[in-house]
Amino acid sequence: MGVGRRAFVYLLTFWVILTLNFLLPRLLPGDPLAALLDPSSSDYVYDPEVRAALAAYYGLDRPLPEQYGRYLLGALTGDLGRSIRLNRPVAELVVGRLPWTLLLVGTALLFSSALALLTGTESAWRRGSWADRGLVSASILLANVPVYFVGMMLLLLFGARLRWLPLAGGRTPFARYPSALAAALDIGRHLILPALTLTLAMLGAKFLLVRNATVNILGEDFMLVARAKGLPEGRLKWGHALRNALLPFVAHLAAHAGMAVTGAVFIETLFSYPGMGRLIFESVTARDYPVIQGAFLVVSAVVLTANFLADLISLRLDPRLREGGAVG
Amino acid sequence: MRRLGGEVWFGLILLALCSAVAVLAPVLAPYDPRAFSGQPLERPSRAHPLGTNDVGQDILSELIYGARVSLTVALAAGAGTVLLGLLVGGMAGYAGGWLDQALMRLVDGMLSLPRLPLLILFATFLGSGLPQTIAVISFLFWPTTARVVRAQVQSVRQRGYVRMARQFGASHLYVFLRHILPAIGPLIAYGLVTSAGQAVAMEAGLAFLGLGDPLVQSWGLMMRFALNLPGLFLTDRWLWWLLPPALCITLLILALALIGIGLERNLNPRLARRWR
Amino acid sequence: MMLMVQDLRVTFLLDGKTGLRAVDGVSFDLAPGTSLGIVGETGAGKTTIARALLGLHPSGCVQGSIRLDGRELVGLSEEAWRAIRWRRIALVPQSVGTALDPVYRVGDQIAEPLRYHLGLSPAEAWGRSLELARRVGLEPRHLRAYPHQLSGGEKQRALLAMALSCAPDVLVLDEPTSGQDMLSRARLLDLLDALRREGGMGLLVISHDLAAVARLTERVAVLYAGQLVEVGPTAEVFQDPRHPYTWGLLHAYSDMSAARDLRGIRGAPPDPANPPPGCRFHPRCTQAIDRCRREEPPLRDIGGRWIACHLGGLQTLLRAEGLRKTFSVDGGEPEERVEAVREATLDIREGEVVALVGETGSGKTTLGQMLVGLLPPDGGRVVLEGRELTAARGKERRAMMSRIQLIPQDPFDAVSPRLTVAEMVREPLDIQGIGTPEEREAKVRQALRTVGLPASPDFLARRAHELSGGQLQRVVLARALVLEPKLIVADEPVSMLDPSEQARVINLLKEIQTERGLALLLISHDLALVRKIADRILVMHRGQIVEEGPGNRIVTRPEHEHTRMLLEAAPRLG
Numbered sequence A: 001m002g003v004g005r006r007a008f009v010y011l012l013t014f015w016v017i018l019t020l021n022f023l024l025p026r027l028l029p030g031d032p033l034a035a036l037l038d039p040s041s042s043d044y045v046y047d048p049e050v051r052a053a054l055a056a057y058y059g060l061d062r063p064l065p066e067q068y069g070r071y072l073l074g075a076l077t078g079d080l081g082r083s084i085r086l087n088r089p090v091a092e093l094v095v096g097r098l099p100w101t102l103l104l105v106g107t108a109l110l111f112s113s114a115l116a117l118l119t120g121t122e123s124a125w126r127r128g129s130w131a132d133r134g135l136v137s138a139s140i141l142l143a144n145v146p147v148y149f150v151g152m153m154l155l156l157l158f159g160a161r162l163r164w165l166p167l168a169g170g171r172t173p174f175a176r177y178p179s180a181l182a183a184a185l186d187i188g189r190h191l192i193l194p195a196l197t198l199t200l201a202m203l204g205a206k207f208l209l210v211r212n213a214t215v216n217i218l219g220e221d222f223m224l225v226a227r228a229k230g231l232p233e234g235r236l237k238w239g240h241a242l243r244n245a246l247l248p249f250v251a252h253l254a255a256h257a258g259m260a261v262t263g264a265v266f267i268e269t270l271f272s273y274p275g276m277g278r279l280i281f282e283s284v285t286a287r288d289y290p291v292i293q294g295a296f297l298v299v300s301a302v303v304l305t306a307n308f309l310a311d312l313i314s315l316r317l318d319p320r321l322r323e324g325g326a327v328g
Numbered sequence B: 001m002r003r004l005g006g007e008v009w010f011g012l013i014l015l016a017l018c019s020a021v022a023v024l025a026p027v028l029a030p031y032d033p034r035a036f037s038g039q040p041l042e043r044p045s046r047a048h049p050l051g052t053n054d055v056g057q058d059i060l061s062e063l064i065y066g067a068r069v070s071l072t073v074a075l076a077a078g079a080g081t082v083l084l085g086l087l088v089g090g091m092a093g094y095a096g097g098w099l100d101q102a103l104m105r106l107v108d109g110m111l112s113l114p115r116l117p118l119l120i121l122f123a124t125f126l127g128s129g130l131p132q133t134i135a136v137i138s139f140l141f142w143p144t145t146a147r148v149v150r151a152q153v154q155s156v157r158q159r160g161y162v163r164m165a166r167q168f169g170a171s172h173l174y175v176f177l178r179h180i181l182p183a184i185g186p187l188i189a190y191g192l193v194t195s196a197g198q199a200v201a202m203e204a205g206l207a208f209l210g211l212g213d214p215l216v217q218s219w220g221l222m223m224r225f226a227l228n229l230p231g232l233f234l235t236d237r238w239l240w241w242l243l244p245p246a247l248c249i250t251l252l253i254l255a256l257a258l259i260g261i262g263l264e265r266n267l268n269p270r271l272a273r274r275w276r
Numbered sequence C: 001m002m003l004m005v006q007d008l009r010v011t012f013l014l015d016g017k018t019g020l021r022a023v024d025g026v027s028f029d030l031a032p033g034t035s036l037g038i039v040g041e042t043g044a045g046k047t048t049i050a051r052a053l054l055g056l057h058p059s060g061c062v063q064g065s066i067r068l069d070g071r072e073l074v075g076l077s078e079e080a081w082r083a084i085r086w087r088r089i090a091l092v093p094q095s096v097g098t099a100l101d102p103v104y105r106v107g108d109q110i111a112e113p114l115r116y117h118l119g120l121s122p123a124e125a126w127g128r129s130l131e132l133a134r135r136v137g138l139e140p141r142h143l144r145a146y147p148h149q150l151s152g153g154e155k156q157r158a159l160l161a162m163a164l165s166c167a168p169d170v171l172v173l174d175e176p177t178s179g180q181d182m183l184s185r186a187r188l189l190d191l192l193d194a195l196r197r198e199g200g201m202g203l204l205v206i207s208h209d210l211a212a213v214a215r216l217t218e219r220v221a222v223l224y225a226g227q228l229v230e231v232g233p234t235a236e237v238f239q240d241p242r243h244p245y246t247w248g249l250l251h252a253y254s255d256m257s258a259a260r261d262l263r264g265i266r267g268a269p270p271d272p273a274n275p276p277p278g279c280r281f282h283p284r285c286t287q288a289i290d291r292c293r294r295e296e297p298p299l300r301d302i303g304g305r306w307i308a309c310h311l312g313g314l315q316t317l318l319r320a321e322g323l324r325k326t327f328s329v330d331g332g333e334p335e336e337r338v339e340a341v342r343e344a345t346l347d348i349r350e351g352e353v354v355a356l357v358g359e360t361g362s363g364k365t366t367l368g369q370m371l372v373g374l375l376p377p378d379g380g381r382v383v384l385e386g387r388e389l390t391a392a393r394g395k396e397r398r399a400m401m402s403r404i405q406l407i408p409q410d411p412f413d414a415v416s417p418r419l420t421v422a423e424m425v426r427e428p429l430d431i432q433g434i435g436t437p438e439e440r441e442a443k444v445r446q447a448l449r450t451v452g453l454p455a456s457p458d459f460l461a462r463r464a465h466e467l468s469g470g471q472l473q474r475v476v477l478a479r480a481l482v483l484e485p486k487l488i489v490a491d492e493p494v495s496m497l498d499p500s501e502q503a504r505v506i507n508l509l510k511e512i513q514t515e516r517g518l519a520l521l522l523i524s525h526d527l528a529l530v531r532k533i534a535d536r537i538l539v540m541h542r543g544q545i546v547e548e549g550p551g552n553r554i555v556t557r558p559e560h561e562h563t564r565m566l567l568e569a570a571p572r573l574g
């Protein structure tokens, strides 16, 4: 599949998501949106200014096609509605929160990937050894324990018991930093626990993936030939085995991005980290529909973009996926 | 059936234990979990082995009854997921052609979405009753099963005996029931166990996020209330309030995962050698 | 001597306990500029040897000695092996399709060893790869391609260029021709042959492609179930195989020029985890003796050929020297005598199918009757399994004669019309006094089943006139088999039968010959018929053997004029 076609498939998927996001609250029984404007309902929005904004955004008194058109137009121009709880545009909230999540997920993806690639290859290289068996068992455990459980344990251990690291938040509240370095350090300190949790949560599955893929690759004929060529061990392990294991690894990156988002929602909730997950959690508690929907759209867009990027990397890594057949 | 590994036995025993607790809950639990049987926030005592929660309900009783919720979700959502996956995957694999193409694109699309936010969106608008939760989980998790089932159905369909049966004039239904279903039987068991595990994790997660059924005292909800208590971690209260439900969920998920690994090994002997 | 392999043994562990000895005590050597072939069936251990030479087996699996210029390689560390691999010993692997790393360009993979072993810069290495590519007939664009973009033949060449990159002292080719179509195979062989002629390198060709080995090697070693059974100069071994297995292998090989049907070796190669005791070939060998089941035969030098066989190789079963027979016409004058057979000399080896071809009156039937001892020769002698039949008397002679059985031309003439089928087949046993009545009964039934006849009471009670010609000929064959002979002499066994019966009886004869490991002398006037099954053909004319040779040679390139005449006379359609 060419790059263009892949991009098209992702755009199509995003359109389905947009539509789903539009239809879901409108078609479901109970009419949750109407309840916001209905004085007799428990969800009634008392603030008249917010109520007016909501009525304008959802436009429930207009015909459905017109609502859909306005909604699409709004989504594409960055108008995601207004938060009931905070009385601020959803887009503004998202812009404030997204970097934190990207920082958290990015750090965790980076560390878990690097660690999984290194240990997975090493473990496969020494398959059957005690170290390998131990790592495999630990990874099976890690891959199946719920992320919030891991988070709680870490929180208890490092935050509450040892008091080494801050318990909550993305940075020290109301702090004024003398320098950019101090700011970075403070943010880094707050990042450690959540990022560690997310890294651990993803490490198990990633390790197993790399390790099993590499074990398969080590049985390939070209590995035997590479050994017969008298290449140094490092070249065999990293240049040939790992290089080939990268292909299935990247192919699974997309699935891992989704996993990371799931993890982030729990972890941010647990650590009161000011990212998108925390935003979703707060909005769910307050039944702040526009924010939930907006956050969902943005997260979906980010994950789909990550999928697309992973596809592009696959294309670069595997010559067999590229265009062009025989040279003869 | 090949020899079962130690970890599979561990999983089966844990699952059996959990089921026993769920079935015998009325006998085992010292109190009605909803009754306000003590003062709020009591420490563990003879009367309340795990203390009481913030409204004075017995935590041990809550924990025991919580097993029922988790197992119900595991069974129902697991079955729902597998049923949907079987339906779609079986159809795609058996029919082939454009239908297969279309269904598989749908599967690909669904697999590339972030599941939890989608789940939250559905739960928000569908309401947070237990039946809704089960339905939503089933609806979001079937694609994985569908993909595996499709691959297997496709390979069975190519077999000589299936084509011969068609040659003898067998109906599609006959072929499906007589040849294809038995071939994917082990897959169904595997799919059931793995999706049950995911369902338990997701249900607890939703409850933890405040999207659980407030009327059903599940382990996830217990965690949420515990975490809602300001300064929970500053005392050792988490030890008997937060840790037990978290541990229970983790063990149940782990049990299902271990059984799944054992089943997978039976499905795929090549893999088994790799795990050793 | 450059490469010396002594008593190489490779053992793999199955499920941690039982050992599988894939290679068991193999020794050979390879001098610079010479070439050696190792042939054998799949599973004989050929690839295991190739990998052992590069130290690719897990440490501890390999025992014995591999010396390169006197330096012991077995037991070297992985690090030390690394210096040997490719620089001293290089390999062209068997699995061409999957032997190249899919993610790197072919040229980079050829250049890789140059960079790591010779320390060349990327640019220098690439330049050298271009040279190497040219040498094996690849173009620069092939080097820039990825493996999946090359055809099988191109990949094979790329692997060859890769193996040559560090100018190794020993080049191991593992099944170089497998999976190649006929045309690229031919071109590859030309290329390899040219490389060999350039000299310098020791070339080890491991293959089941006998023609490739014949083309590329000076010496050949035959591997059976992990052991060498015959070693010698390639041309001689292929021309005149001495070990029973080599002989069978060569006869099983499909050769473009073979006019004969393919002939297998009876049975199947042994399970390597559990080889038979004694000589590993004994369950399939037609000449196995008791000792073969107990003792392993060592590889010994027998007249310039190394052979592992207790009997020193393929045995001559029957040998006739200077046989003469003269008949006087109706008791007339001595001048009117007819010299039916003049100085006929021939031998038949174990398990061999020999055809004796000639016109009516060429003396072939007379010769056949002298061979089986029915007719005393006027001169010369017949030696059966080392003992002279013509000199034997009494009981010894009777015992020897039971080792050879004759199937005569006319089955109706060969059986008594008064006997039942059961009695006919049992007759030789009665005569030789073998076994109890029940045992004889059982042997009769078994012989009848072997020739495809029912052993029902009804059939057993029939008499000759109640049978068809084909059935009767089978009964005669069954009668010949009950004594478990080593040689069957069949004199025009099918000439009285209709064509479809002919084919069936000939096929049956061939099948029984292979399964029981018998030798067969087929006397016939019909070259077209015998060339389907004969390993060797003798042509007889006016009492003399005028030409002798391998079946396909006689048929394709006859030398004697009379043979040519016979060939032309052979029936042809259209």
Ligand code: SF4
Pocket: C244, C245, C279, C280, C281, C282, C283, C285, C286, C287, C288, C289, C292, C297, C308, C309, C310, C311, C312, C313
């Ligand atoms: S004669 Fe004996 S030793 Fe020789 S090949 Fe046959 S079985 Fe082996």
